[in-house]
Amino acid sequence: MSQAETTGIKRNRQALAERFRAFIDPEYVISDDETLKPYECDGLSVYCEMPMLVVLPETVEQVQKVLQICHAEGVPVVARGAGTGLCAGAMPHPEGVVLSLAKFNRILEIDPLARAARVQPGVRNLAISEAANAHGLYYGPDPSSQIACTIGGNVAENSGGVHCLKYGLTVHNLLGVELLTVEGERLSIGSEGLDNCGADLLALLTGSEGLLGIVTEIRVKLLPTPEVAQVVMAGFDSVQTAGDAVGSIIAEGIIPGGLEMMDSHAIVAAEAYAKAGYPVDAQALLLCEVDGTEEEVHEHIDAVEALFRRLGATSVRTSHSEEERARLWKGRKSAFPAVGRISPDYYCMDGTIPRSQLAHVLTEMDRMSQAYGLRVANVFHAGDGNLHPLILFDANRPGELERTEEFGAKILELCVEVGGCITGEHGVGVEKIRQMPKQFNEQELAQFHRIKAVFDPDATLNPGKGVPTLRQCQEYRSLDMNIEPNAGAAAQHNGRCSHE
Amino acid sequence: MSDISSQLQEQILTAAAEKQPLQIVGGGTKAFMGRQIEPGQEILSLAGHSGIVSYHPVELVLTARAGTPLIELEAALNEHNQMLSFEPPVFGETATLGGTLACNLSGPGRPWWGSVRDQVLGIKMINGLGEHLRFGGQVMKNVAGYDVSRLQAGALGTLGVLTEVSLKVLPKPSDSRTLVFEAGADEALSIMNRRAAEPKPLSGACWLDGKLYLRLSGAHSAVASTAGYWGGKPLEYAEDFWQQLRDQQLPFFNAASEQPLWRFSVNPTARIPRLDGRWLIDWGGAQRWYLGQEGQGPADKAEMERLAAAAGGQVSLFRGGDRSAEVMHSQPEAMQRLQQRLKQAFDPDGLFNRGRLYSWM
Known part of the structure; x- marks a missing residue:
């Protein structure tokens, strides 16, 4: 960026900041480089960019005004929750405003009989389950960042977790959202019922990575906490056998609450870190958690143990207490930091x-x-x-x-x-935008752009994320063919940090 | 049992060139749904576009062409002791997978096992430009791009022609039994919701004519112990009851030929409004069917909408009544504009199922 451009942004920055400070607590309009710095990236820190401004509004009316001003001025808006995302979906735009929803951290209502909660987007994922716990209920999706990540971010990314096979992703656990459009218009999507008339806009918005609107309130489903959960750990001397074992469990008619596999590198790293008692000589490890009523869990645990032994597991261990279950999971749940140590x-x-x-x-x-x-x-x-x-x-x-x-x-x-896709739960963001043309052809990408234009014709909501422009696709293709792109600049990874 | 997608594409391209509106028809069993077809629409038949493309029981994934009859899918799944967990209503032998998704139809197990929308993993569709597109996939998790697959649920084909659907399927529960209790509507609603909050294998909760029906499904031991603990009277021929409820074959629905049938999708705990006429409660309270009083004129739609909104949800005129007027819950103006623009994003010339969902679409 040239000197003149930088100066231009700084001038705009102060002018815009003053406009926001007229209706937002001035402390929550951040315009100095030092305080802006922590917002330069999300959980994927190899991509970063300093934002022009960060605002932390406290009311829906304030968010609405921020959007109205940004829309009128053509200023990009990047919504942000806790910043734990792993695809640079919340990476700021250099000429844009980061709209932090961190102040929207209240659980507005828990309706235990209807098994639903009304929450603000900045509420942490785990906080919902903690609040529902008194009623014997919990919120299903549990991404590994659940201590910190917010439900608003979960909606934006359609987050998963380790229990998706049985309990679904975020999209399966929502009833409705309150949405502000890019113009600041309020829309209610969904309801207190299970479905609504017309095309399913709630599904369209879930996982839309902040490209279609700003969610200001969310109604989630709550599930009854299972009576019991037990986990069976099994070591195998080949990945193939472990994979077959997974298939056999399903073929048996059992849908485990969680079913995780680790390869030998992950086993060794996790065991060194967590001392969970994993068989470090195994080539693959399975953790199969069964939850439900006591009788059901006993019936299924017996079946899973027998099946693992029959298929030649080199070791089988079942949790018989909550402590033991937690220990067996600890290795898996700390696999990322464990790998970080080696x-x-x-x-x-x-x-x-x-x-x-x-x-x-x-x-x-x-x-x-x-x-x-x-x-x-x-x-x-x-x-x-x-x-x-x-x-x-x-x-x-x-x-x-x-x-x-x-x-x-x-x-x-x-x-x-092999018939899969480029992202299961982390989202596309900036990180995987180059792989989008591998999964979708130009007509499909063009359809995505037309959907985007319905909600955000000027493309000021989280620009540069999620769906590549057709021009970007052409550039990726020429890069793939090792041809120098004419424009040159676009070939660089937008926002890559040097971290010197 | 063949792939006629290129023919379909051709017909759509011709229609686009001639600005000829098209009426999408699968098995024709849901012709009663949505608004009356406006005259001058040419039929686009999906009946010939049928057959299972792939089915991997161990992956719990099935892919079939949109015109495949539901009964064919059920037969294939049955061989592997699996099922369409959303228990799709079969309004006739020719009812298809594509129509089920377009109408977002799910049966009694829906609150616990998910809806057709929940179980969709991916689709292929032809948009109004005649482009054959693929969205989603054949894996459980896929967050690349907007969720165009689930968006189709409830659109009644107004956004495009579904040609292929990939679904998550589930093993059949090894045991099932139904308990019957005498209860009024209010009491039944309270019991249904309290039971649903317990970690027990509940898979159906319906109230009709002073009787509450609770279905338990799962491991034999869990079903037996829960039944012992909840009490109630066991229902004989329970499978028939739930199937007739699913397919609207219970005597309650037969009366629908005279009185229009309203469908309320609301907060499961909302009280039943004091109205003359009959109610059937399904989905643990979240789906309610209402038939007006015999011999009286049809209920006022605005009044029905007011009741639904007070119960936290929406209402639609499911069967019968005046189908030239609006039959779906009214939308605020901002939502109307958004949905019209969305329609244009898929179908710029307004070819597909014009006016079927709303007169303004």
Whole structure:
């Protein structure tokens, strides 16, 4: 960016900040570089950008005014929750406003009889379950960031977790949202009933990554807390056998609450970190959690244990107390930080595949891992086919991050080739925008753009995220063919940080 | 049992060139739904576009062409002891998968096992430009791009022609039984909601003619112990009861030929309004069917909408009544504009099912 442009933004910044300070507590309109700094990225810190301004409004009317002003001035708006997202979906726009919904942190109502809660978007995911717990209820989706991530962010990304096979994603656990359009107009989508007349706009908005509107209130479903949950851990001497075991559980008619797989790298790292008692010599580890009534859980746990033994598990262990269950899960839940300990940096991918392709995908990944000279550990939501390869790298080595990203991109392309998709629960954001043309053709992308234009014709809501422009697609293609793009600049990764 | 998508595409392109509106028809069993077809629409028949494309029981995923009859899907799933967990109403042998998604129809298990919209993983569709597009996929989780697949649920084909649908399917529960209790509507609603908040294998809750029906499904031991603890009288031929409820074959629905049938989708705990006429409560209180009093004129739609809104939801005129007027719950002006623009984004010339959902669409 040129000197003149930077000066221009700074001038706009102060003028705009003054307009916001007229109706928002001045403390919550951030315009100095030092205080803006923490907002430069979300959970994927390799992408960052300093925003022009950050605002933290406290009422819907304030959000409405912010949107009206930004719309009139053509200023980009990037909504932000807790900033735990993993696809740079909340990465700021250099000439835009970050609209933080952090002050919208109230649970407005819990209706235990209707099993629903009305919450503001800045409420933390786990806080909903904690508040519902007194009524024997909880909120289903549990992304691993659930202590910190907000429900508004969950709606934007259609977040999942480890219980999706049985309890669904965010989209399955919502009843309605209050939405502000880019013009600041209020819309109610959904209701207190289970469905509504006409096309399902609630589904369209869920996972739309802040590109279609700003959610200011959310009605979620609550589920009865299962009486019992028990987990069976089993070690296997091959990934293939473990994969077959997953299929056999399903074939038995059992839908586990959670069904997770780890490969040997992940097992070793997790065990060193969490001391969960994992078999470190196993090639694959399965954690199968069954929940429900006491009788049902006993019946199914017996069946799962027997099945694992029959299929040649090298070790089988079942939790017999809540402490033991927590310990067995601790290894899996801390797999990311555990991998972080055995490598200076790691990059988490999020592809999905049909489960039957698991062995093939892991073999291919192994081959690529050798070719790129980068280790990869795999954590897999085996029940729903969501694969999280963790590529280990060292950002301080020149070129290694670029190699990692290329490796990651190849993994996602492989996922698409075998019938899967480029993201199961983290979203596209900036990170995977280059892979979108691998999953969708130009007509499909054009249809996405027409949907976007219905809600946001000037494209000021979270610009540059989610769906690549057709021009970007052409540039990606020429890059793929190793042809120098004419424009040049667009070939760079927008917003990549150097982290020197 | 064949793929006629290129023929469909051709017919749509021709229609687009001639600005000829099209009426999408699958098995024709849901012709009574939505608004009366405006004259001058040419039929676009999906009946020939049928057949299961792939079914992987172990993956819990089935993909079929939109014109595939539901009974064919059920037969294929049955062989592997699996089911369409949203229990789609079968209004006739020819009822299709595509029509079920377009109308967003789900049966009694819906609050617990999800709706057709919930179980859709991906679709192929032809838009008004004649483009054959694929959205979503054949995997449980997919958050790339907007969720165009689930958007189709309830659109009544106004956004495009569904040609293929991928669904999540589920194992059949190993055991099921139904308990019957004597209860008035208010008491039944209270019991249904309290029972639904318990971590028990409830899979159906319906009230009709002073009787509350609770269905339990799951592992044999869990069903047996819950039944013992909840009490009630066991229902014989329970499977028939739930199927007749699903397919609107119970005597309650037969009366619908004389009185219009209203469908309320509301907060499951909302009280039943004091109205002359008959109610059937399904979905644990979240779906309610209302038939006006015999011999009286049809209920006023604005009044029905006021009652539905007070109960936190919406109402539609499901069967019968004046179908040249609006039959779906009114939309505020801002929502109307949004939905019209969305229609244009998919179908710029307004080819598909013109006026079927709302007169203004």
